Amino acid sequence: MKRILFPAAALATAFACAPAAAQTVLTLSTWVPPTHALSMAQVEWCELVAKNANGKIRCNVLPRAVAAPPGTLDAVRNGLADVSFTVHGYTPGRFVVTQLAEFPFLGDSAEVMSVAFNKVASRHPAFADEHKGIKVLAYFTHGPGIVFNTKRPVTRMEDLQGLKWRVGGGMVNEIAKTLDMNVTLKPAPESYELLTGGVMDGTLFPAESIESFRIDKVIKHATTFPGGLYNTSFVFMMNQDKYNKLSADEKKAVDAASGEVAARIIGRHWDKVDRRAFGLMQANNVQVVKADAKFVADIKKRTSALEEKWAKDAQAKGLKDPAKVLAEFRSEIEKASK
Numbered sequence: 583m584k585r586i587l588f589p590a591a592a593l594a595t596a597f598a599c600a601p602a603a604a605q606t607v608l609t610l611s612t613w614v615p616p617t618h619a620l621s622m623a624q625v626e627w628c629e630l631v632a633k634n635a636n637g638k639i640r641c642n643v644l645p646r647a648v649a650a651p652p653g654t655l656d657a658v659r660n661g662l663a664d665v666s667f668t669v670h671g672y673t674p675g676r677f678v679v680t681q682l683a684e685f686p687f688l689g690d691s692a693e694v695m696s697v698a699f700n701k702v703a704s705r706h707p708a709f710a711d712e713h714k715g716i717k718v719l720a721y722f723t724h725g726p727g728i729v730f731n732t733k734r735p736v737t738r739m740e741d742l743q744g745l746k747w748r749v750g751g752g753m754v755n756e757i758a759k760t761l762d763m764n765v766t767l768k769p770a771p772e773s774y775e776l777l778t779g780g781v782m783d784g785t786l787f788p789a790e791s792i793e794s795f796r797i798d799k800v801i802k803h804a805t806t807f808p809g810g811l812y813n814t815s816f817v818f819m820m821n822q823d824k825y826n827k828l829s830a831d832e833k834k835a836v837d838a839a840s841g842e843v844a845a846r847i848i849g850r851h852w853d854k855v856d857r858r859a860f861g862l863m864q865a866n867n868v869q870v871v872k873a874d875a876k877f878v879a880d881i882k883k884r885t886s887a888l889e890e891k892w893a894k895d896a897q898a899k900g901l902k903d904p905a906k907v908l909a910e911f912r913s914e915i916e917k918a919s920k
Contacts, residue, residue, distance in 0.1 A: 606639045606832060608824070611663035613647040613654060613771065618794045619851040620667060626847050627719075627818075627839055634835035639828075641665075651769040655819065659715045664824045670815045671752020672769060678899045679708045680815040681892055682911055683723050684753030686885055687809035687878070689915045692788070692856065693849030695813060696722035698914035700845040708901035717820040719836075720844035724788040725856040726810025727754065730797070731784030732777060736805040737871055739880050745783040748776055753888065754786055754812040760884045773797055786812060789859035790852055798862045804870045807878060818844055 610628065612621045621643075628641035649657035654668040670677040671684070682702070689695040703709040703721040710718060729736050733745060742763050749755050751767045758765040768776060773795045776782040785797070788810075792798040805811075820836070828836065863870055873881075893904040901907060 606828065608639060608641045608664045610641055610643045611648040611666040613651045615794060619790055619855045623848040623851040627844055630839040631835050634838050635832055639832055639835060655716065658819050658821050661821050661823065664821045667816055667818045669750055670817065671750050674751050677712050679712055679896045679901045681753040682908055683815040684813050685889060686757060686811055686881060687807065688813055689809055690726050692723060692725040692852035693846055694915055694918040696845040696849035697842055698911060698918050699723055700842055701914055702907060702911045704841065706901060706907060708899060711900055713817060715822060717822045717825040718817055719820050719840040720818040722816050722818060722845045722848045723813045725790060725852055726788060727786055727812035728789055729805040729811060730787055730801045731803050732801055733783050735803050735869060735871055738877055748773055748782045748785040750814055752814060754814065756888055757812050757885055770795055788856060790855040793855060793859050793862055798866050801868055804863060804868055805873055806870065807873045
């Protein structure tokens with residue numbers, strides 16, 4: 583895939599994270615546009631770290647991504663960048679326990695979901711075990727997953743068949759397979775070319791992505807679901823050696839901006855763009871429909887076995903009592919939604 587180049591204005595924003603005399607520089611890599619919610623959230627995180635460190639830490643957003651999305655975790659682990667994020671599902675089979683956050687109908691807010699996900703994942707060592715070699719800054723998710731396509735309204739199970747769909751991998755791939763969808767795993771930044779070229783007919787995305795990946799004028803139809811058809815788990819991460827070399831005060835500055843704080847920052851940015859995206863859909867005459875009770879019930883019937891399979895796989899990866907952990911996650915979402 584093509585790497586993303588950053589304009590001078592974006593770099594100026596990054597350098598504004600702290601005074602030029604800062605002693606420690608953190609290099610940031612992002613594989614989405616500089617105006618994307620994730621890039622903006624990284625900059626806000628940097629500003630908070632700089633404030634916490636009294637100007638002793640500053641951030642530098644690299645002019646291009648150091649790796650394609652699937653290789654980002656290894657790039658951070660190997661020190662090509664100090665800080666970045668990735669989608670767990672972009673490397674199939676590598677992450678299992680994090681699929682906890684990817685099931686259908688979990689929640690309607692990225693902030694709520696991200697805070698709940700980070701809380702639960704931080705309590706159970708099996709999540710950290712899947713991220714050995716990197717410093718986890720936060721676990722997070724995007725907003726509720728929506729079905730977008732260029733061909734026809736999707737109002738029932740049968741409408742999903744006969745079209746070619748881009749998905750990001752992870753649990754969404756399994757969900758799509760149980761719904762008999764013809765899916766191909768591709769990173770999000772490739773969506774515009776895939777859709778405009780006719781290689782794909784549709785994509786599964788949160789609302790935000792139609793703006794971030796410039797498909798708001800390409801798609802014609804959208805179907806929303808209560809709690810989302812799916813979600814996607816991410817990790818916000820730091821090179822472990824870089825973190826280890828920070829002074830005690832610098833570590834405190836990073837830690838204070840991470841965990842639930844970072845999850846909330848990222849989720850809040852995502853929710854803001856999700857809301858704006860529905861205005862773009864209206865402006866571009868995208869036909870938006872809400873899945874009715876029968877459509878939702880049919881999907882639940884098809885996908886119910888996925889939780890049982892995940893529980894077995896997660897237990898094999900060291901997560902104790904996965905069903906209980908999933909119930910704990912749902913409870914955290916409910917509490918945070920009130």
